Amino acid sequence: MNLVEAIRMASQKQAETPQPYPAGVSHSTSTPQAEPSPAHDESPALQTVRFEVHLTDQQLQDLLQWLVRSLHPVMTLREAAHYLRLRPTEVQALAERGEIPAFKMDNRWRFLKNALDEWLLAQRACEGTDEEGDNHAA
Numbered sequence: 001m002n003l004v005e006a007i008r009m010a011s012q013k014q015a016e017t018p019q020p021y022p023a024g025v026s027h028s029t030s031t032p033q034a035e036p037s038p039a040h041d042e043s044p045a046l047q048t049v050r051f052e053v054h055l056t057d058q059q060l061q062d063l064l065q066w067l068v069r070s071l072h073p074v075m076t077l078r079e080a081a082h083y084l085r086l087r088p089t090e091v092q093a094l095a096e097r098g099e100i101p102a103f104k105m106d107n108r109w110r111f112l113k114n115a116l117d118e119w120l121l122a123q124r125a126c127e128g129t130d131e132e133g134d135n136h137a138a
Contacts, residue, residue, distance in 0.1 A: 006051070073113050080111040084120075 055063065077095075080102075081088040092109060095102035101115035
């Protein structure tokens with residue numbers, strides 16, 4: 001059983017289990033004024049879920065390297081190219097032409113992850129307006 005199936009089964013069991021009425025709340029529907037439940041009873045009960053993941057040494061190392069790369073706000077040319085799924089030469093050419101947000105530090109290109117994210121969103125927005133313009137012209 002994988003993690004998704006385990007979560008699905010746990011949520012189904014929770015939905016099937018009848019929830020008891022909080023203490024002090026009337027069960028009768030004929031009485032128009034039931035006691036309100038205390039504020040702490042209104043929040044759902046928290047549950048602890050534990051699961052184990054078995055990784056090889058290489059998988060663990062890859063996971064940790066990915067976490068470090070993804071958390072660092074400044075990327076190298078190679079990291080930015082990997083993030084954008086482009087070749088490093090393409091990213092360098094974009095940076096040299098000023099088409100992508102970048103700066104040089106110690107004569108090496110650096111890219112802020114947040115700036116790249118904003119640039120990607122702007123590119124997506126520009127493509128959407130270009131397509132709308134093409135559709136109106138036709």
